[in-house]
Amino acid sequence: MNILLIHQYFLEEDDPGGSRWNELTRVWTEMGHTVTVLGGMMHANGKEKRPEYKGKHFVRKQQGAVNVLRCHVSEAYNKHFIGRLWGYFSFMFSSAYAGLFKAKGKFDVVIVTSPPLFVGATGYLVSRLRRMPFVFEVRDLWPESAIDTGVLTNGLVIKLAFWVEGFIYKTAKLVNVLTPAFYKTLRDKKGIAESKLIQISNAADFSLSEKLLREFDRDAFRKEHDLDGRFVITYVGAHGVANHLEQVLDAGELLSDTNVLFLLIGQGMEKERLKKMASDRKITNVRFLDSVPKAEVFRYILASEMGASVLKKVDTFKTVYSNKTFDYMSCKKPILMAIDGVSRELLEDAGAGSYVEPENASEYNRIIREYLAHPERLQKEGESGYKYAKENFDREVLAKKYIGHISDIVGKK
Numbered sequence: 070m071n072i073l074l075i076h077q078y079f080l081e082e083d084d085p086g087g088s089r090w091n092e093l094t095r096v097w098t099e100m101g102h103t104v105t106v107l108g109g110m111m112h113a114n115g116k117e118k119r120p121e122y123k124g125k126h127f128v129r130k131q132q133g134a135v136n137v138l139r140c141h142v143s144e145a146y147n148k149h150f151i152g153r154l155w156g157y158f159s160f161m162f163s164s165a166y167a168g169l170f171k172a173k174g175k176f177d178v179v180i181v182t183s184p185p186l187f188v189g190a191t192g193y194l195v196s197r198l199r200r201m202p203f204v205f206e207v208r209d210l211w212p213e214s215a216i217d218t219g220v221l222t223n224g225l226v227i228k229l230a231f232w233v234e235g236f237i238y239k240t241a242k243l244v245n246v247l248t249p250a251f252y253k254t255l256r257d258k259k260g261i262a263e264s265k266l267i268q269i270s271n272a273a274d275f276s277l278s279e280k281l282l283r284e285f286d287r288d289a290f291r292k293e294h295d296l297d298g299r300f301v302i303t304y305v306g307a308h309g310v311a312n313h314l315e316q317v318l319d320a321g322e323l324l325s326d327t328n329v330l331f332l333l334i335g336q337g338m339e340k341e342r343l344k345k346m347a348s349d350r351k352i353t354n355v356r357f358l359d360s361v362p363k364a365e366v367f368r369y370i371l372a373s374e375m376g377a378s379v380l381k382k383v384d385t386f387k388t389v390y391s392n393k394t395f396d397y398m399s400c401k402k403p404i405l406m407a408i409d410g411v412s413r414e415l416l417e418d419a420g421a422g423s424y425v426e427p428e429n430a431s432e433y434n435r436i437i438r439e440y441l442a443h444p445e446r447l448q449k450e451g452e453s454g455y456k457y458a459k460e461n462f463d464r465e466v467l468a469k470k471y472i473g474h475i476s477d478i479v480g481k482k
Contacts, residue, residue: 070472070479071103073176073201075168075192077142077160077185079108082132085335085360086113087392089208090182091132092274096468098134105172106135107164111142111156114307114336114360118144127167138171140164154226157185164188168195175199177479182206184215186230189237202478205241207251210385217383218311235259242478245269245471250388250411269471271390272464273399281367282401290372299330300441301373302405305366305393308337313381313428316407318347320433321355329437331355331377334369370400374447375422375440377405378412382427390415397421398458403450405436421454 080091094104110122122128126141140163146156168179168191178201181192189205196203212230215221221230238244238261245267246252252268255261291297308314317331331354333343340357347355361369370376376397380386387410394412397404404422406412413424423440426432440446 070177070476071174072097072105072475073168073172073179073195074104074106075164075179075181075188075195076106077109077157077164077188078113079106079137081112081119083362084112085362085366088274088363089271089392091135092272092276092464093468093471094135095133096465097472100469100472102472104135105174105176106132106137107167107172108137108139109142109160109164110139111144111146112336114309114338115146116144116148118142126163127171138167140167157187160185161187161191165191165194169198176201178202178204178475180204180206180475182208184209184211186211186234186237189241190233193237193240202242203240204243204245204475204478205237206245206247207255208247210251210254210388214311214383214385214389217385218381241265243267243474245474247271248388248390248411254388267471267474269467269474270462271392271395272462272467273395273458274464275399275459276464277364277367278396278399281364281371285368285371287372290368294369294372296330296372298328300328300437301330301332302375302377302437303332303334303369303373304377304379305334305370305396306379306391308333308335308340308343310339311381311386312337312339312379314339314343314379315346316428316430316433317377317379318343318350318352318355319430320437321347321352322350323430323434324437325352325354327354327438327441329354329441332358332369332373334358334361334366336360367396367400370397370402373402374444375405376400376402377407379407380427382409386427387411395458395462398454398462401448401451401455403440403447403454405433407433416454419454419457420450421457422450 076090080088110118128139130137143155143159145152179192179196181189192203221227244265247270321331344357378391378394406416406424407427416422423436425436
């Protein structure tokens with residue numbers, strides 16, 4: 070098949086962040102499919118375009134076997150709410166133009182992955198005018214999550230977002246969701262027919278972790294990065310409103326008499342405020358690191374005792390799986406899970422760590438001290454999570470299942 074993917078946050082080869090679609094498209098091209106991606110020119114947590122994109126609206130690139138057409142995104146994207154909204158709309162317009170006039174050849178299917186939600190309109194337009202089926206993927210329930218975290222407050226924009234969401238679900242030939250909670254919400258609350266719903270979740274990339282598990286010199290890495298003698302808990306991901314990483318600072322403060330060190334790796338709109346807060350409160354056992362490429366992220370995870378998955382305490386986040394949960398599992402690290410709902414259920418089913426109530430610093434304190442007192446749990450729970458992910462969330466297996474569903478609808482066209 071010849072596949073057109075519209076994904077605003079499709080990673081560059083050296084980008085940090087969630088690489089779900091980079092890995093899916095790699096598997097698909099290895100299977101013999103052709104993939105063209107319309108991606109944005111701004112990283113999800115970036116503040117400006119790369120020099121190669123300055124002053125340009127479209128740039129063609131090759132990432133392995135994947136053809137990538139980078140499309141304009143406003144550099145106001147991560148500056149304020151209006152900038153973020155314009156970042157969404159600027160990509161919607163630029164990717165629509167690229168999909169209609171710059172993406173060469175005849176495509177069998179167009180896939181759109183959201184958020185942002187509004188790019189679904191691009192997928193619909195391209196699918197209609199270029200006469201191919203439209204597949205829509207829900208990585209996050211939007212606009213609900215944006216409303217719950219206070220990102221969306223304008224009544225008119227909220228009303229528009231719900232209308233767009235309903236229109237996209239109605240016109241998509243296939244809707245993929247990433248969690249069982251998303252599946253139930255779309256089926257039971259939004260009235261989407263099960264005949265067009267599938268669930269291909271986030272997954273673990275064992276191609277990288279298994280190599281490092283064999284070759285990585287953990288002791289040397291810990292010495293090099295001043296981690297010796299510390300009980301290291303690593304969080305990898307965005308530093309935004311949705312993550313509410315203040316809770317980690319609160320936990321660090323309560324654990325100041327221990328050897329616990331929190332490593333927070335990533336970028337986001339809240340990072341500078343969090344760093345200032347840590348400095349003002351003299352919290353010295355929380356260390357902030359800039360984003361690093363995925364291979365380096367895995368080294369930090371392997372050098373840690375635990376991995377942390379953290380989100381704000383809102384009901385919408387009870388429906389999500391955290392990307393990094395699967396990376397921790399693939400590295401045989403137990404998880405400190407500060408996300409309730411399906412993520413908590415996943416953790417408990419896998420026996421892969423401990424749930425801590427989000428935003429409850431005293432619970433962080435209690436649970437982490439239990440690990441300090443019983444370090445033998447670390448290996449047992451890490452191995453259990455690895456085994457569970459291998460059996461249920463292997464990226465290669467799920468990628469092949471996903472393309473099978475897409476082949477079915479292309480065959481029915």
